[in-house]
Amino acid sequence: MKPGFFRTRIKICGMTRPGDVRLASELGVDGVGFIFARRSPRRVEPEEARAMRNAMAPFVDAVALFMDNPQAEVREIIRHVRPTLLQFHGSEEDSFCRSFGVPYLRSVAMGEPGAPSDQVLRTRYPGAAGFLFDSHVPGEQGGTGQRFDWSRIPRDLGKPWLLAGGLTPENVFEAICGTRPWGVDVASGVEVEPGVKDGDLMRRFVEETRRADCHSE
Ligand SMILES: O=C(O)c1ccccc1N[C@@H]1O[C@H](COP(=O)(O)O)[C@@H](O)[C@H]1O
Numbered sequence: 669m670k671p672g673f674f675r676t677r678i679k680i681c682g683m684t685r686p687g688d689v690r691l692a693s694e695l696g697v698d699g700v701g702f703i704f705a706r707r708s709p710r711r712v713e714p715e716e717a718r719a720m721r722n723a724m725a726p727f728v729d730a731v732a733l734f735m736d737n738p739q740a741e742v743r744e745i746i747r748h749v750r751p752t753l754l755q756f757h758g759s760e761e762d763s764f765c766r767s768f769g770v771p772y773l774r775s776v777a778m779g780e781p782g783a784p785s786d787q788v789l790r791t792r793y794p795g796a797a798g799f800l801f802d803s804h805v806p807g808e809q810g811g812t813g814q815r816f817d818w819s820r821i822p823r824d825l826g827k828p829w830l831l832a833g834g835l836t837p838e839n840v841f842e843a844i845c846g847t848r849p850w851g852v853d854v855a856s857g858v859e860v861e862p863g864v865k866d867g868d869l870m871r872r873f874v875e876e877t878r879r880a881d882c883h884s885e
Contacts, residue, residue, distance in 0.1 A: 685863075697870075
């Protein structure tokens with residue numbers, strides 16, 4: 669597509685404060701993530717996520733992130749928070765991910781050699797709305813601020829995919845121009861500490877993404 673016509677989607681993940689959610693909406697971010705993974709320093713309780721959900725503007729996705737949470741817990745969080753997208757980072761299979769009746773993104777761990785091919789991903793997760801390539805190793809948490817070798821991203825997925833892992837306002841322009849993802853996902857790169865976002869970093873991240881959208885190689 670011609671530069672300027674495609675708008676790279678932006679998700680800011682690991683929200684813990686309603687004010688950060690409100691600002692992200694005003695900046696034109698497409699999705700905000702609430703983390704329910706057990707060991708995450710950004711984990712929120714369902715009540716906190718619900719308060720942030722209520723701070724969201726229309727046309728912004730509420731993404732609930734899980735990592736091997738029990739099915740009953742996922743169901744209860746969905747009932748409470750009403751996310752529009754789910755994101756799975758653990759060993760969940762397609763049948764588990766799609767059992768909630770909410771579209772889901774499947775995270776793919778790119779932190780070690782031998783990441784799955786596009787064919788394996790398509791076959792293993794036929795119900796996924798899209799994929800998210802992150803830099804952690806299988807079984808470990810994301811949100812580490814590490815990036816991975818972007819040349820290893822499978823190219824023939826036939827579905828939207830997001831680039832994640834170590835993105836910042838300084839490198840997101842290069843990341844988008846080099847990989848042309850459907851969207852980008854950031855947590856630590858716009859934070860002052862885990863879960864505490866910085867307004868200026870969020871604004872610069874959005875600006876750099878829009879600059880990349882207008883840039884032709
Ligand atoms: O952020 C977390 O704490 C987290 C925990 C468990 C699974 C995933 C997690 N975060 C995801 O990782 C990406 C990239 O983070 P970063 O930008 O490198 O800090 C983040 O956007 C979340 O989707």
